[in-house]
Amino acid sequence: MPNVPSDRRADLDWIRVGAFALLILYHVGMFYVTWDWHVKSPRASHALEPLMVLTNPWRLTLLFFVSGAATRFIFDKAPSPGGLARQRTARLLPPLLLAMFVIVPPQTWYEISEQAPQLALPFPAFYAKYVTASGGWCAPEGCLITPTWNHMWFVAYLLVYTLLLALALRACPRLGERISALLDRLPAWIFLAAPVAIFALLRLTLQPVFGSTHALVDDWYEHPMNLFALLLGYGYAKSDRARDGAISLRWVALALWLGGWALYAAFVARYAEATPSETMLRLARILFAVQQWSAVVAVLGFGAKHLNRGGPVLRYLTLGVFPFYLVHQTIIVIAGHHLARANLPIGVEGALLVALTAAGCWATYELARRAGPLAGWFGLKPERRLRPAAAAA
Numbered sequence: 001m002p003n004v005p006s007d008r009r010a011d012l013d014w015i016r017v018g019a020f021a022l023l024i025l026y027h028v029g030m031f032y033v034t035w036d037w038h039v040k041s042p043r044a045s046h047a048l049e050p051l052m053v054l055t056n057p058w059r060l061t062l063l064f065f066v067s068g069a070a071t072r073f074i075f076d077k078a079p080s081p082g083g084l085a086r087q088r089t090a091r092l093l094p095p096l097l098l099a100m101f102v103i104v105p106p107q108t109w110y111e112i113s114e115q116a117p118q119l120a121l122p123f124p125a126f127y128a129k130y131v132t133a134s135g136g137w138c139a140p141e142g143c144l145i146t147p148t149w150n151h152m153w154f155v156a157y158l159l160v161y162t163l164l165l166a167l168a169l170r171a172c173p174r175l176g177e178r179i180s181a182l183l184d185r186l187p188a189w190i191f192l193a194a195p196v197a198i199f200a201l202l203r204l205t206l207q208p209v210f211g212s213t214h215a216l217v218d219d220w221y222e223h224p225m226n227l228f229a230l231l232l233g234y235g236y237a238k239s240d241r242a243r244d245g246a247i248s249l250r251w252v253a254l255a256l257w258l259g260g261w262a263l264y265a266a267f268v269a270r271y272a273e274a275t276p277s278e279t280m281l282r283l284a285r286i287l288f289a290v291q292q293w294s295a296v297v298a299v300l301g302f303g304a305k306h307l308n309r310g311g312p313v314l315r316y317l318t319l320g321v322f323p324f325y326l327v328h329q330t331i332i333v334i335a336g337h338h339l340a341r342a343n344l345p346i347g348v349e350g351a352l353l354v355a356l357t358a359a360g361c362w363a364t365y366e367l368a369r370r371a372g373p374l375a376g377w378f379g380l381k382p383e384r385r386l387r388p389a390a391a392a393a
Contacts, residue, residue: 068233250301
C-alpha cells in the first residue's frame, strides 16, 4: 500500500535543531565539570553541574523522539520498508564510518595524551595502532578499544533502530497509523503519566544491572528506553490529539520537570561524597524518570504552541544539524585542550570555546554542502547546480 506524502512539522524541526544545539553546549560543559570525559579543563569544578543535571535526564530521550518523528515523515516518501532501510543506511552509514576513521581519532589521541601520557605516541604511529585495534591502551579501570565511535554512538544506534523499524513495518505496514491512533485515544494526562511510569520501571530494573555502555552489543538498559522514545516519536508525528495534549499540559509538565530537577540536583549534591541508601537510590531513579519525560512533554507543548512556522532559516539549520553533530566534539576536544594552556580568564576561555566550536561546525557545513559527491559522507545530499539557462530563468 503506498504511503501518503505529508509535509514536515515545523515545530518538530525547530525542536530537533534546538536539541542538537543543546547537545553541543552540553559537551562544552563536559570539559568544565568534574565528571569523566575525554579531556578536562585544569579548572574543572562543580559550578556548572546543576545546569548539566537540568538537561541530563532528557536530552537524548528527546533526540530519539524527534528522530522517530523524522523517520515517520521520511517513510511517507519512501517506496517501501526496504526503501526506508536503504535510504537511511545511505544517509547514516557513510558519516559514521567517516567519524570513526577520520573525525574521532584526534579525540582519542588527545584523551591518551592527557589521561595516560606514558602511552602517548606521535599521531601517525597512534593512528596506525588505532585503525588496527592494536594500541594496548589499558588502565586499571579498563582498556580503550579502537576504532571507536565516541559521540557518534547515537548515529550507530539510530541506524540499527531504523533497520529494526523497517523490519517491523514490513510485518505490520500500518504500524505508524496504529501507534498514532492509540495516542489519539489516550487522555492527555495518560500521554504524560504512562511514559513516566515506563521510564521509571526501566530505570529501577535494568539500569542498576546493565548501566549505559553505548557499545551497542550489551546496552540492555539503553535499547528498550531509546526504542520506546523512537516509537513514541514515530506515532506522535501524525497524532493531532497527542500534540494538543502536549500543548494543554505544557505548564504542568514544566512544573514537574523543574520540581524534579530541584530535588534531583539536591540529591546529587548531597551524595557527591557519600553513598546513598537503596531507598534513596530508588527515589532518585524515579525522579530521573519524571524529569526524563515531563521535560520532553514541556518542550513538545511549547514547541507546538510557538514554533509552528518554517522558512529558509529553519531549512538551512535542519540540513546543518548532521554536519554540526559530526564534528562538534572533536572541535571541542582540540580547542579546549589548547585553550586551557593559554591561561585566559575562565569566562573568556569558555566563550571562545563555544565560538570556535560554532565557527568550526558552520565552516564544515558550508564546505560539505559544496563538496559534490563527498557531501554524502557528511550526511548531506550534493547541492544541485542549476544550468545557466535555468538560473537565468
